[in-house]
Amino acid sequence: MPDEKSGQALExxxxxxxxxxxxxxxxxxxxxISGMSTLRQNxxxxxxxxxxxxxxxxxxxxxxxxxxxxxQGFRPDxxxxxxxxxxxxxxxxxxxxxxxxxxxxxxxxxxxxxIRANLPETTIIMISGNFYPEIVAEAKRLGADAYLSKPxxxxxxxxxxxxxxxxxxx
Amino acid sequence: xxTLELTPEEKEFASKRQILSDKEEQLAEKELEFSTLQAxxxxxxxxxxxxxxxxxxxxxxxxxxxxxxxxxxxxxxxxARKTAYESRQRAEQSSREADAFKSISEKTASKFESSxxxxxxxxxxxxxxxxxxxxxxxxxxxxxxxxxxxNEAYQAGDIKKLRDILESEKMSPERVKGDDIGSxxxxxxxKIAQIEKRIEVVKLRIAExxxxxxxxxxxxxxxxxxxxxxxxxxxxKSLDGKISALKTQISKSxxxxxx
Numbered sequence: 289m290p291d292e293k294s295g296q297a298l299e300x301x302x303x304x305x306x307x308x309x310x311x312x313x314x315x316x317x318x319x320x321i322s323g324m325s326t327l328r329q330n331x332x333x334x335x336x337x338x339x340x341x342x343x344x345x346x347x348x349x350x351x352x353x354x355x356x357x358x359x360q361g362f363r364p365d366x367x368x369x370x371x372x373x374x375x376x377x378x379x380x381x382x383x384x385x386x387x388x389x390x391x392x393x394x395x396x397x398x399x400x401x402x403i404r405a406n407l408p409e410t411t412i413i414m415i416s417g418n419f420y421p422e423i424v425a426e427a428k429r430l431g432a433d434a435y436l437s438k439p440x441x442x443x444x445x446x447x448x449x450x451x452x453x454x455x456x457x458x
Numbered sequence: 459x460x461t462l463e464l465t466p467e468e469k470e471f472a473s474k475r476q477i478l479s480d481k482e483e484q485l486a487e488k489e490l491e492f493s494t495l496q497a498x499x500x501x502x503x504x505x506x507x508x509x510x511x512x513x514x515x516x517x518x519x520x521x522x523x524x525x526x527x528x529x530x531x532x533x534x535x536x537x538a539r540k541t542a543y544e545s546r547q548r549a550e551q552s553s554r555e556a557d558a559f560k561s562i563s564e565k566t567a568s569k570f571e572s573s574x575x576x577x578x579x580x581x582x583x584x585x586x587x588x589x590x591x592x593x594x595x596x597x598x599x600x601x602x603x604x605x606x607x608x609n610e611a612y613q614a615g616d617i618k619k620l621r622d623i624l625e626s627e628k629m630s631p632e633r634v635k636g637d638d639i640g641s642x643x644x645x646x647x648x649k650i651a652q653i654e655k656r657i658e659v660v661k662l663r664i665a666e667x668x669x670x671x672x673x674x675x676x677x678x679x680x681x682x683x684x685x686x687x688x689x690x691x692x693x694x695k696s697l698d699g700k701i702s703a704l705k706t707q708i709s710k711s712x713x714x715x716x717x
Contacts, residue, residue, distance in 0.1 A: 310503060310555045313511050314671035320696070321678065321689050350684045366681060371668070392491065393668065 338383035338452065342366040343373040343399070344415070345391040353386060356442075360449050370399025377406040384452045386436075389416035389423065397426060404431035411452050415440070467639050474646045481653040482591065486584035488660040493580065494572055495667055497613035500563070501570035502676040507559055509690045513697040515556045518549040520704040527711045571615060579620045580612045586627050590652040593645055 340362040342353040354364035365380065367373040371394040373387065385403065389396040396414060403412065414427045417438045424435060434448055464472070522545040529535065529542035585591075587608065589601040604623065611619040667673055682689040 310506075310511065310559055311671045312551055313514050313555050314506070314675045316514055317506065317510055317690075317693060318671060318675050318678065321675075321693055324689055324692050324696075347680075347684050350681075351686075354685060366684065368677060368681065372677065 339363045339365060339381060340384040340386070341373060341376060341380075341382045342386050343368075343370070343391070343396070344386070344388040345369055345393075346388075349388070349415075353440075356445070357384075357449075360446075362449075370394030370396060370402075373399050374402045374406070377403045377410075382407060382410050384449075385410055385412045386415055387412055387432075389414055389427075397423070397430065400427065400430040400432060411448070413448060465639075467643060471639055471643050471646070474643065474650065478646050478650050478653075481650055481657070482585045482588075483581075485588060485590070485653050485657050485660075486581040488657055488664075489584045489588070490577060490580050492660050492664050492667075493609050493612050494577075495664060496609075497570040497572070499667060499670075499673060499676060500613070502679070503559065503672055504563055506672070506675065506690065507556065507563075509694045510697055511559070512556060513694060513701065515549075515552045517697060517701050517704065518545070518552040520701060520708060522546045522549040524704060524708050524711060527708065531711075531714075570613060573615075576612060576615060576617055576620070579617065579624060580608065583608050583620060583624055583627070586624070588653075588656075590656040591649055593648055593652075 338361075340357045342350050342357070342364060343366065344350050344353070345368050350366045350368070354366060357364045362384070365376065365382070367376050369391045370387075373385070374394070376382075377385070385407075387396045387400060387403070396416075400412065400414075403410075411433045412431065413434045413436055414432045415436050415438060416423065419435055419437055427435065436444055436448070522542070525538070525542040525545040529538040532538055584605075587601050587604045589598045589605055592598045592601050604627070608620065608623060611623070679690055
């Protein structure tokens with residue numbers, strides 16, 4: 289079949305093998321840095337400060353939210369897409385998660401039910417530039433607790449933080 | 459003929475054309491995502507090797523030298539011999555990976571930076587020259603080479619080259635062939651099937667890239683950078699320390715042997 293051949297020929301020209309060629313060396317680095325990481329799992333678990341997971345594909349947003357949460361007494365952690373968030377919530381516990389809707393790889397709405405399955409009690413806030421009614425309805429159905437529109441308003445965020453902190457102390 | 463008098467096959471043709479056009483968009487977008495990911499990964503890999511990868515190679519080489527020295531000092535010690543053997547294996551593996559990287563990295567731009575313009579030309583080209591949009595075998599082969607050039611130019615950030623390909627392809631006689639509606643319909647249906655297949659393949663390739671150790675490392679480094687920490691730099695320093703400690707040990711062992 290001609291299209292079979294086309295697929296194979298196309299694969300030959302793609303150099304995806306390149307990443308796998310350095311698999312052992314990359315694994316070594318991963319193992320070595322696990323001891324240096326600021327975001328060690330133990331770090332997150334040993335204190336009473338509530339843990340927050342910021343899920344966003346934009347560095348700027350991650351940094352901003354992490355700093356903000358840090359100032360508010362949270363221990364921030366982050367993931368750059370839904371997949372990372374699902375993996376983190378499988379092993380770590382968070383009191384609060386901010387989840388961006390539009391992300392490359394696994395988006396927020398795809399990740400939401402998986403995160404919810406991992407952490408049934410966690411407050412999950414969806415963040416998006418556009419909240420169409422159908423997105424809100426879908427997010428609600430999948431287990432989101434609140435919605436924040438970009439650009440973020442600090443008072444709205446503070447209100448949510450306050451709610452989570454109260455829940456934490458009761 | 460006015461649009462009100464479309465024949466059934468013309469209606470079908472119009473509807474399939476819409477599907478084809480949507481699929482072409484999807485395919486172009488996926489190919490772009492894949493190419494971007496590859497370029498980012500390669501660019502990170504270069505940074506990785508420059509900062510720490512070659513240090514691991516050196517570290518492993520020195521460790522192998524030391525273990526060999528230690529083993530030769532006590533020939534009856536099986537454990538020492540085994541350790542020396544394992545160290546050598548490890549050093550060879552690291553060195554193989556570094557060599558493979560060197561041979562591949564020559565063509566790569568050291569820093570990949572995409573732009574809206576670059577992406578937009580890529581999308582346009584992917585829709586125009588993608589091999590899975592051709593049905594004729596010779597044309598497919600030609601497009602494979604062309605698409606390869608497109609990917610290379612995109613990953614190298616070479617807008618001029620992408621524009622040149624775009625211009626010459628727009629003029630290609632391939633684009634102006636006429637067909638009757640029946641065979642056009644068959645062609646469209648085949649193209650749609652080919653595109654759908656390719657989209658699945660690209661999705662799989664993207665998922666495979668995501669699972670590589672290098673990608674995990676890249677994400678980890680990126681995550682730490684977001685909070686202002688350069689973990690690669692830190693790792694490089696720690697490796698430097700280990701290398702110099704090994705060198706000291708080796709020279710001590712050599713002195714020990716010669717005395």
